[in-house]
Amino acid sequence: MGVEVGGEGWHLSSPAADMASQVSCWTGARMAEEVDSRTRKRLLLLPRIRILISIYTFEPRGEPDMSQWRAARYRVVEGWEKLPEGYRHLDGVGVSTDAQDRVYFITRSDSRVIVYERDGSFVTSWGEGVFTPRTHCIRFGPDGSIYTADDGDHTVRKFTPDGKQLMVIGTPGVASDTGHDPSLTALYDRMRSIKRGGPPFNKPTAVAIAESGDLYVTDGYGNARVHHFSPTGELIRSWGEPGTGPSQFNLPHDVVIHPDGRLLVADRENERIQVFDLDGEFLEQWTDLQRPAGLAVDGEGYIYVAENAWRAGERTFRRGIVPEIVQGHVSILDPKGRRVARLGLPDAEGPATFWAPHGICVDSQGDIYVAEVVASHWGKAGGIPTGSHTLQKLERL
Secondary structure: OOOEEOOOOOOOOOOHHHHHHOOOEEOOOOOHHHOOHHHHHHHHHOOOOOOOOOOOOOOOOOOOOOOOOOOEEEEEOOOOOOOOOOOOOOEEEEEEEOOOOOEEEEEEOOOEEEEEOOOOOEEEEEOOOOOOOOEEEEEEOOOOOEEEEEOOOOEEEEEOOOOOEEEEEOOOOOOOOOOOOOOOOOHHHHHHOOOOOOOOOOOEEEEEEOOOOOEEEEEOOOOOEEEEEOOOOOEEEEEOEEOOOOOEEOOEEEEEEOOOOOEEEEEHHHOEEEEEOOOOOEEEEEOOOOOEEEEEEOOOOOEEEEEOOEOOOOEEOOOEEOOOOEOOEEEEEOOOOOEEEEEOEOOOOOOOEOOOEEEEEEOOOOOEEEEEOHHHHOHHHOOOOOOOOOEEEEEEO
16 A cells, blocks of 8 residues: 655545555645545545545645655555564554664563564564653664663663663652642643753653764653753753743653754644754744654655644643544654645554554655554543554555
């Protein structure tokens, strides 16, 4: 199954009879609202076919730069992951690839790092007994070391690729004082309980590593800050406070460094990406996004965003109370943050569906890997059957 991404407008790469098994795609700044009403009616009336037409109001930043974007088709590789007998993962939290395109997948239930070859064959696993049930991120540094964030014990850890621990930042089990009340049931209420930005850490979510080896950590579920560390873990600076203004955060959830030196922070519950320089100076924000949870950047500077779903009835900072389910997606942005493609289908149990996209990466061949926290986000609400996919590979054709 595949889909064209690139060019203007939107289209699917197969005949209408196969639409239900295709990845849906919207390209450029001209989104699905440009589909004329007659075409939309024909699509929605097709028997046994469900096509999601997403209408999303956003702050325009002009037409995307398509000059460097190579039109691409993606095929969902069903059954790619060869999970060994006796292993399970109810949640896929994060995913990253090394210089040889081996895939490192960090999971919950059970918490570990699982290593695969590009073809999905199992290599090894490690981290059992090290991580809490709240693993949150995995990322490679320029020297080939692996970094993880664990919001369950308030730590960032550094490992060799075979799992030898090299460094721990943060005191395991000790949260900084931000006023956060973890006993509250609703995420919105827990976010509002954060009274101030605090020191590292209170439930850190992600780490980005500069060419210099400096670390940038988003912090997170119990804080509202980005922390900048030296390669050896000394704190250099922190910035951020709870709120919706520039340099304020409601759940800074992921962070990456663009090849041009900008720092991109996924401010998830404010539904935006904030852009900073490496000293923490605010540059701009991109607001035409849905709950950005995971970020990745390819070699050409294009940005891949895992956009998480909203459940009906959830209270939000931008939308108020969500009246009905808003499906998750994967968006591809040009280096200026303008969308060139959006991928995702609405069938909860089928491939090419992104109901709880959380972590994302792109390998050297342009293949996309998406990790989803299906059990955490939907399982407890009874929205998705047990055993739904938590890791998908989209192969670039």
